[in-house]
Amino acid sequence: GAGVSQSPRYKVAKRGQDVALRCDPISGHVSLFWYQQALGQGPEFLTYFQNEAQLDKSGLPSDRFFAERPEGSVSTLKIQRTQQEDSAVYLCASSLTATSVVLAKNIQYFGAGTRLSVL
Amino acid sequence: DAKTTQPPSMDCAEGRAANLPCNHSTISGNEYVYWYRQIHSQGPQYIIHGLKNNETNEMASLIITEDRKSSTLILPHATLRDTAVYYCIVKGEYGNKLVFGAGTILRVKS
Numbered sequence: 001g002a003g004v005s006q007s008p009r010y011k012v013a014k015r016g017q018d019v020a021l022r023c024d025p026i027s028g029h030v031s032l033f034w035y036q037q038a039l040g041q042g043p044e045f046l047t048y049f050q051n052e053a054q055l056d057k058s059g060l061p062s063d064r065f066f067a068e069r070p071e072g073s074v075s076t077l078k079i080q081r082t083q084q085e086d087s088a089v090y091l092c093a094s095s096l097t098a099t100s101v102v103l104a105k106n107i108q109y110f111g112a113g114t115r116l117s118v119l
Numbered sequence: 120d121a122k123t124t125q126p127p128s129m130d131c132a133e134g135r136a137a138n139l140p141c142n143h144s145t146i147s148g149n150e151y152v153y154w155y156r157q158i159h160s161q162g163p164q165y166i167i168h169g170l171k172n173n174e175t176n177e178m179a180s181l182i183i184t185e186d187r188k189s190s191t192l193i194l195p196h197a198t199l200r201d202t203a204v205y206y207c208i209v210k211g212e213y214g215n216k217l218v219f220g221a222g223t224i225l226r227v228k229s
Contacts, residue, residue, distance in 0.1 A: 004162070033216065042206060042219030043163065056215055091162050093217075108217060110162030 002026065004111035006092050012117045013082045021077045021114045025094030032075050033108060034067055035091040043091050049075060050097075082118045089113040123207045128224040131201075137194040139223050141207030144188040150211050152183060154192045156203040157222070163206065166192065197227045 005024040013019050025032050031050055035043035036059075046065065048056040051072040060067070064082075069075040079086055093108040124142040131137040143152065151170050155163040167174055167181045169190070174181045180193040194201055206222040 031215070035217075035219075042204075042222055043217070045216040045218070048215045059216070093162070107165050107168075109165065112160070112162050 004092055004094055004109055006090075006111035006114050008114060009112065010115050010117075012119065015082060015084060015118055017082050017118075018078065018080045019082055019116065021079075021090050021116070023075045023077070023092030023094075023111060025073065025075070025092070026109060027073075028096070029094035029109075030072075030097045031095045031106075031108075032069055033093040033095075034075070034077050035093065036061075037089040037091055037113070039088070046077070046090075079116075082116075084118050087116055087118045089115050122218075123209055123220055125205070125207050125220060125223045127221065128226070130226050130228060131194075131197045133199060133227055133229045134196055137197040137201065137225055137227065139192040139194075139205050139207075139225065140189065141192070142189045143207070143209045146187050146209050147211075150209045152181065152190050153208040153210055153217070154179070154181065155206045155208065155217070155219075156201075157206070158200075158203040163217075163219075166205075197225075199227050199229060201225065202227045 007022045033048050034046040036046055037043040045059040047067045049069045052069050064080045066078045091113045093110045095106055095108045151168050153168040154166040157163045166178050169181045169183055183190045204222040204224050206219050208217050
């Protein structure tokens with residue numbers, strides 16, 4: 001499809017397990033973002049990639065969270081030793097770029113998210 | 120990025136115009152107003168953005184006050200499928216992240 005694809009859509013993990021969440025951005029999109037959305041709240045920024053470079057990881061809540069985008073397309077968000085407070089929807093977004101004066105190129109398009117439940 | 124204030128919820132009758140307000144009194148000169156919406160179990164969807172002029176596209180209209188301290192998103196003929204959480208976001212020209220508030224839950228009723 002032409003949109004941002006995330007997998008799996010749902011993930012149940014036992015506390016202490018490691019999980020990996022995948023994001024396939026729109027083809028050709030340079031910029032990729034991860035957000036975390038707790039129940040009943042707006043999404044919160046986690047990290048940002050421009051191509052394969054992780055330019056901003058200021059929103060990652062702890063060193064258990066790690067994101068990568070090794071070839072500048074698909075990205076993986078990994079959470080080690082999951083805790084109950086990690087339960088949330090993890091959203092991925094991509095944009096053509098993030099630094100263009102043509103603002104339409106900076107618009108972020110979101111995937112449907114991965115709902116993570118840590119028991 | 121400037122903060123925004125939105126009412127927590129609003130109701131609208133199907134077929135009528137939905138007017139969603141947003142206050143952004145601390146907006147600076149190079150910051151834009153963006154609107155996204157999030158339908159249940161989906162990711163946020165871009166609607167429209169503007170700087171100081173009113174904007175219109177196939178989804179909605181955006182009215183920004185002359186002092187730019189507030190704006191209104193207008194859905195001209197709301198349908199049941201417009202029921203969603205609407206987020207007003209202020210972002211700099213090159214800001215790399217969207218800062219979401221709690222948004223406004225819009226309920227369109229038949």
